Amino acid sequence: NAGVTQTPKFQVLKTGQSMTLLCAQDMNHEYMSWYRQDPGMGLRLIHYSVGAGITDQGEVPNGYNVSRSTTEDFPLRLLSAAPSQTSVYFCASSYVGPGELFFGEGSRLTVL
Amino acid sequence: KQEVTQIPAALSVPEGENLVLNCSFTDSAIYNLQWFRQDPGKGLTSLLLIQSSQREQTSGRLNASLDKSSGRSTLYIAASQPGDSATYLCAVRLHNNNDMRFGAGTRLTVKP
Numbered sequence: 001n002a003g004v005t006q007t008p009k010f011q012v013l014k015t016g017q018s019m020t021l022l023c024a025q026d027m028n029h030e031y032m033s034w035y036r037q038d039p040g041m042g043l044r045l046i047h048y049s050v051g052a053g054i055t056d057q058g059e060v061p062n063g064y065n066v067s068r069s070t071t072e073d074f075p076l077r078l079l080s081a082a083p084s085q086t087s088v089y090f091c092a093s094s095y096v097g098p099g100e101l102f103f104g105e106g107s108r109l110t111v112l
Numbered sequence: 113k114q115e116v117t118q119i120p121a122a123l124s125v126p127e128g129e130n131l132v133l134n135c136s137f138t139d140s141a142i143y144n145l146q147w148f149r150q151d152p153g154k155g156l157t158s159l160l161l162i163q164s165s166q167r168e169q170t171s172g173r174l175n176a177s178l179d180k181s182s183g184r185s186t187l188y189i190a191a192s193q194p195g196d197s198a199t200y201l202c203a204v205r206l207h208n209n210n211d212m213r214f215g216a217g218t219r220l221t222v223k224p
Contacts, residue, residue, distance in 0.1 A: 103158075
């Protein structure tokens with residue numbers, strides 16, 4: 001019973017490097033989303049998707065790209081990492097509408 | 113724009129005390145409201161989900177209420193235990209685009 005799986009759990013990058021955070025869910029959820037969590041800032045929505053081929057921006061989308069080619073996967077791409085992107089990233093999924101939101105364990109990213 | 117506020121930001125109580133955590137939101141056009149628990153360095157665990165048509169939900173020592181018209185929810189914890197120490201977050205799912213907006217959380221400490 002995997003639920004929402006995020007990889008990697010930890011990553012250290014240098015400024016300017018690119019990387020992809022992976023998120024997969026096995027619950028056939030239409031809705032998937034990425035949040036970042038920073039001390040004192042709470043959870044902020046980066047991007048979300050309500051189905052394959054459909055993505056939209058959240059509160060803090062700059063510096064991040066997403067795509068949704070399948071129902072199961074929703075990768076988050078950092079094109080050119082900056083120290084301001086040091087954070088803990090959470091992926092979440094649910095059914096659209098009144099669905100319960102389920103979270104992954106998080107990916108801790110440090111940009112030097 | 114939907115704003116979610118949680119008061120207090122931190123709370124410390126002796127073991128055995130009953131307590132109430134508060135969550136308020138500015139736009140009543142929501143699908144549902146969800147309460148989560150987060151332990152330090154961990155992901156978010158769903159505690160209770162209240163649909164917009166419901167008034168309350170209960171799970172063990174936890175009871176969550178929802179007053180959509182006034183934009184308020186409360187999480188009641190009965191007979192608190194040291195193991196309840198964690199950060200509690202509320203989130204509302206928006207009716208217009210399905211995304212979730214989070215409060216900053218209440219950090220609860222239950223002292224033995």
